[in-house]
Amino acid sequence: MIRLAIKDLRLFASDRRAIILSFVVPIALVTLFAFAFGGVGQKKGESRPATIVIADEDKSEASINVIAKLDSLKELEVYQTTRDSAEAMVKKGDETAVLVFHKGFADSVNAGTKLPVEFEYDASKEAEVGILQGSLIGNLMGIIGGKSMAKEAIANFDKENPSIEEDSRKRIHEQITQNFSSGETKKQSASFITSTPLIAEKQNSPGLIHAVAGTSVMMLLFSVVGMGVSLLDEKEQGTLKKLLYSPIRPDTILFGKMLYVNLISIFQLVIMFIFAKLAFGLDIMPHLTSLILMIIATAYACSSFGVLLASIAKSRQQVQAFSTLIVMIMSCIGGSMIPSFAMPVFMQKMSVFSVNYWSIQGFYDIFWRMLPLQDSTFLSRLVVLVLIGTTLNIIALIMFRRNILKIA
Amino acid sequence: MITVFNLCKSYDSIEALKGISFDIQKGEFYGLLGPNGAGKTTTISILSTILKPDQGEVTIAGFDLQKNPMECKKHIGVVPQELALYNDLTAYANLQFWGSLYDISATTLNTRIDETLHLFGLYDRRNDKVKTYSGGMKRRINIASALLHRPDVLFMDEPTVGIDPQSRNLIFEVMEKLHKEGMTIVYTTHYMEEAERLCNRIGIIDKGRIIAQGTLDELKSSSDIDETIMITFSNLTDTHYDRLAESFDVSKAGDHAIRFISKAVQRDLSVIILKCHEAGLDITDVSIQKINLETIFLRLTGKQLRD
Numbered sequence: 001m002i003r004l005a006i007k008d009l010r011l012f013a014s015d016r017r018a019i020i021l022s023f024v025v026p027i028a029l030v031t032l033f034a035f036a037f038g039g040v041g042q043k044k045g046e047s048r049p050a051t052i053v054i055a056d057e058d059k060s061e062a063s064i065n066v067i068a069k070l071d072s073l074k075e076l077e078v079y080q081t082t083r084d085s086a087e088a089m090v091k092k093g094d095e096t097a098v099l100v101f102h103k104g105f106a107d108s109v110n111a112g113t114k115l116p117v118e119f120e121y122d123a124s125k126e127a128e129v130g131i132l133q134g135s136l137i138g139n140l141m142g143i144i145g146g147k148s149m150a151k152e153a154i155a156n157f158d159k160e161n162p163s164i165e166e167d168s169r170k171r172i173h174e175q176i177t178q179n180f181s182s183g184e185t186k187k188q189s190a191s192f193i194t195s196t197p198l199i200a201e202k203q204n205s206p207g208l209i210h211a212v213a214g215t216s217v218m219m220l221l222f223s224v225v226g227m228g229v230s231l232l233d234e235k236e237q238g239t240l241k242k243l244l245y246s247p248i249r250p251d252t253i254l255f256g257k258m259l260y261v262n263l264i265s266i267f268q269l270v271i272m273f274i275f276a277k278l279a280f281g282l283d284i285m286p287h288l289t290s291l292i293l294m295i296i297a298t299a300y301a302c303s304s305f306g307v308l309l310a311s312i313a314k315s316r317q318q319v320q321a322f323s324t325l326i327v328m329i330m331s332c333i334g335g336s337m338i339p340s341f342a343m344p345v346f347m348q349k350m351s352v353f354s355v356n357y358w359s360i361q362g363f364y365d366i367f368w369r370m371l372p373l374q375d376s377t378f379l380s381r382l383v384v385l386v387l388i389g390t391t392l393n394i395i396a397l398i399m400f401r402r403n404i405l406k407i408a
Numbered sequence: 409m410i411t412v413f414n415l416c417k418s419y420d421s422i423e424a425l426k427g428i429s430f431d432i433q434k435g436e437f438y439g440l441l442g443p444n445g446a447g448k449t450t451t452i453s454i455l456s457t458i459l460k461p462d463q464g465e466v467t468i469a470g471f472d473l474q475k476n477p478m479e480c481k482k483h484i485g486v487v488p489q490e491l492a493l494y495n496d497l498t499a500y501a502n503l504q505f506w507g508s509l510y511d512i513s514a515t516t517l518n519t520r521i522d523e524t525l526h527l528f529g530l531y532d533r534r535n536d537k538v539k540t541y542s543g544g545m546k547r548r549i550n551i552a553s554a555l556l557h558r559p560d561v562l563f564m565d566e567p568t569v570g571i572d573p574q575s576r577n578l579i580f581e582v583m584e585k586l587h588k589e590g591m592t593i594v595y596t597t598h599y600m601e602e603a604e605r606l607c608n609r610i611g612i613i614d615k616g617r618i619i620a621q622g623t624l625d626e627l628k629s630s631s632d633i634d635e636t637i638m639i640t641f642s643n644l645t646d647t648h649y650d651r652l653a654e655s656f657d658v659s660k661a662g663d664h665a666i667r668f669i670s671k672a673v674q675r676d677l678s679v680i681i682l683k684c685h686e687a688g689l690d691i692t693d694v695s696i697q698k699i700n701l702e703t704i705f706l707r708l709t710g711k712q713l714r715d
């Protein structure tokens with residue numbers, strides 16, 4: 001098996017076209033995309049409503065009221081849950097930000113002091129955060145801020161102190177109004193709510209990660225098909241038949257091919273990330289273990305795809321026609337071209353059917369979300385990739401056995 | 409060394425083998441001689457374990473082919489009819505790869521590769537990619553790659569198709585050398601000269617059946633003919649041929665020639681020439697041939713080996 005793989009590696013090394021396709025083209029594309037997405041992917045205007053997760057720890061009339069008003073806004077979709085689960089969602093990358101209404105919200109509305117509302121966000125999702133933050137602050141200001149806030153405070157005061165003397169009541173009312181006077185609120189608006197990044201912003205720009213991960217996986221799929229096709233070349237050259245004359249088990253021929261494709265794939269991804277580090281300063285060092293695991297899992301899943309195509313197809317032409325289409329579709333829905341979060345919802349749902357999605361999300365986990373190796377989200381991506389790879393490999397083996405009898 | 413009994417194989421509608429049986433002793437150079445589509449490649453494919461027969465039994469080196477294909481594979485070397493090499497690798501790398509599939513130590517393999525390259529006169533070109541080789545050189549490497557594990561039995565399926573005379577001679581010399589060293593060789597061809605020169609036993613195969621078998625002498629003596637007279641005419645037509653066929657044992661040899669089969673040339677020749685004159689035929693050439701495989705085949709099947 002190893003000998004078969006070595007032979008294929010030698011053949012690969014002698015094939016200038018394959019080398020260019022596997023290394024030079026992807027590097028060129030990454031460079032291109034890195035510049036295209038540049039520092040950031042900010043420019044993507046979202047048309048669908050942004051989702052904000054809200055954790056209401058105050059549970060007062062005031063907080064419930066404000067949340068209901070936010071919910072009624074067209075541009076915001078509100079989802080309420082506990083703070084812990086909300087923060088977990090953001091950390092996993094499922095949600096962009098949480099708005100936490102801390103205890104004492106109502107009191108501070110009454111008192112007119114700085115509101116204990118906290119905006120906790122995933123700084124890696126700059127574009128989405130920006131949109132959310134803008135819309136939230138604006139709306140909150142509208143709902144709570146200024147006069148409405150003063151009115152509410154007065155009403156609240158009246159309700160809580162029904163038996164106060166009319167004189168002092170008036171004086172207090174004036175004071176409250178003053179507290180919420182325009183000058184005061186303006187000063188507050190900058191720090192109107194507290195913003196806390198749950199996931200730190202990195203030096204690794206999301207645009208860069210997207211360019212590297214998305215392009216690498218897509219190009220890997222292309223080159224993996226090319227390598228898988230060498231199985232069909234062997235069939236056409238007659239060398240496959242000749243291999244069958246020798247005392248190696250027929251399955252070994254396929255395993256040798258798989259080994260070869262995996263080795264080149266891993267090598268290709270490694271080169272891509274090293275290039276990204278050298279050329280764009282992608283910070284790979286702190287996440288080396290996760291990165292290596294992700295590279296292996298991605299290589300494994302992608303390789304199996306190439307080998308499967310080769311063992312199903314009858315001829316080189318057939319593979320080439322189909323594979324380009326399939327790779328393009330997978331890359332498109334999987335987020336190799338446009339980041340998943342910028343795609344329409346139905347496409348996001350379909351993206352789970354592509355190898356690209358799981359790999360790219362895995363790389364995002366590593367570089368954007370900075371999830372630790374043990375994190376269940378990250379591990380689940382690895383598991384999915386390995387499962388995809390194993391399933392496709394098994395199908396490939398079955399198809400290979402079925403087809404190989406026809407070859408002879 | 410090899411026993412084959414009642415081998416049958418059909419491809420969809422075509423019955424390629426209709427019950428083939430033969431035995432090959434250790435050290436024999438066995439020729440399977442037959443025209444295109446006779447079933448030579450099919451037979452070799454079955455013997456080399458890559459094709460399953462519909463029926464029949466085969467043993468190679470004492471191992472049952474169906475029950476123990478892996479053992480059989482270790483004892484055989486196969487030179488396929490089509491070239492099967494990695495064109496982008498050097499000759500040396502090709503040999504190294506094919507040899508590495510067998511259980512040979514690296515050092516043994518390397519010495520054998522060098523020996524084999526010398527044997528086939530390709531040592532100087534060993535580091536060139538196979539795609540830069542001529543057809544004859546590729547053929548030589550193709551054969552060399554089947555010899556590295558020193559197989560007990562070598563199957564060769566028309567190894568000299570489309571080859572220059574120089575390479576062909578070299579291959580023949582190597583084959584004869586291997587035969588002398590005791591290798592059992594099964595050689596298919598539709599060139600009777602090759603079979604006559606190389607093989608010590610010949611099976612004539614046609615339409616999926618072995619129609620005659622034996623040493624060259626046995627085949628000759630079992631035949632009822634002695635010599636053939638080939639006459640070429642300038643104005644041969646079908647009517648002429650039909651007329652001559654009424655009085656002689658004849659067969660066509662191309663558009664302008666007729667082959668007359670004879671048991672006594674001295675007696676028959678004058679009669680034949682006279683008849684041809686009577687028929688109004690202009691003779692341009694007369695040649696007398698001793699019996700050979702070609703004529704035996706012709707006799708057995710009524711057709712020529714090469715179409």
Ligand SMILES: Nc1ncnc2c1ncn2[C@@H]1O[C@H](COP(=O)(O)OP(=O)(O)OP(=O)(O)O)[C@@H](O)[C@H]1O
Pocket residue numbers: 419420422423424442443444445446447448449450451489566598
């Ligand atoms: N894969 C196949 N599918 C269908 N029919 C086949 C196949 N291989 C061979 N045949 C048929 O089986 C018969 C025997 O073919 P085979 O290749 O054994 O002949 P051969 O003696 O090797 O001929 P040649 O001298 O042309 O190599 C032919 O009629 C051929 O058409």
Ligand SMILES: [Mg+2]
Pocket residue numbers: 448449450489565566
């Ligand atoms: Mg043949």
